[in-house]
Amino acid sequence: MADQETQGFHPGHNPWAVALTVTIATFMEVMDTSIANVALPHIAGGLSAGQDESTWVLTSYLVSNAVVLPMSAWLSEKFGRKCFYMSCVALFTASSFLCGLAPSLGMLVLFRVIQGIGGGGLGPSEQAILADTFPESKRGMAFAVYGMAVVLAPAIGPTLGGWITDNYSWRWIFYVNVPFGLLSLFLTNFMVQDPPHMVKAKKESRHHPIDFTGLTLIAVGLGTPDEPDAQSGRKRRHFGSDHLDRAPTADPSGLSCAEHFRI
Incomplete structure (x- = not known):
């Protein structure tokens, strides 16, 4: 039924513009899984923490990210996919800024957990948005773009993180997410819209408890x-x-x- 309703859905903007819009935040989210790797010694030194303790900057993000994944579909139906996606982007962006301001390792880990919660829903939401935005004949190309972003982001992360840390500060590996997050929010607000079957699912979501x-x-x-x-x-x-x-x-x-x- 959802596929039949999607076939009659025509987004108000170019599908490739929508794809680029939703890929921005997802690229940043996936890149954050690896961008802090090479900065751990600097983070440990800057926050007076041990090298072993600093690894929680990585694991806390990955764990909270994984916890949110099973909830993404239910939350999308409950609040609407566009609303849920934008909420994830906003939470990811705000927590990235707070990570850069963190005065201690404990606070940084806490903000990384929040960042992971926001980032966990971006990947599933983008894939669903692409599936609803593109006709069936072009979905393969759309998901190829998504796949390229997911593959390139963690590969670029360590190199970019090392360059930023050496030339500026480890805090800027988190600050760099802020302008891209704001850009993603602005574009998503105008480019993305929920298809009819998601509007219907939102109305009926109260009958599907989590x-x-x-x-x-x-x-x-x-x-x-x-x-x-x-x-x-x-x-x-x-x-x-x-x-x-x-x-x-x-x-x-x-x-x-x-x-x-x-x-």
Whole structure:
């Protein structure tokens, strides 16, 4: 039914302009998965933190990003795809600015979590927007553009992050997202519109409650601090001992999540 309604939907702007618009924020979001890698020593030194502790700048973003992914479809139906996408861009942009202002490692990790929450919904939303904007005969080309952005962004990230850190400051690897985020918000507001089936889904969304149990298990399972255990293992030579034999019991929420969705 959604495909039939989409076939009769004609966006008010050139589909390729829409594709470029929604790719801007997604490119920045994917690039942020790797742009901070080479800046970790500078971040650790600037915030008086240890090298091991600074890795949470990376893992916190990736974990919160993954937690939001399963919720994207439900949130798009609940609030409308355009509204949800713009909210994600706004949250990602604002948190990027706050990351640049962070006075301590703890605050930076907190802002990175918020940044990941905002960025987590961008990829799924863009793919859905492309599918509704382009006719079926051109969707392959549209998704090829999306694929290029997703592949190039993490490859460019370390190089760009290193150049910015060496020539300016590690804080600018986060500030650089702000102008592109504002540009994305401005263009999305005028270029993107929800197709009829999304407008209908928004009206009917109150009849489709979200699975809070499953999402809670996913959030707890992914958010379980395994990285400190790994760092501790490297320091205390736990690897190769029975320490790892007990590892599967350290995250019962992950097993519960698997059993919940299996049922």
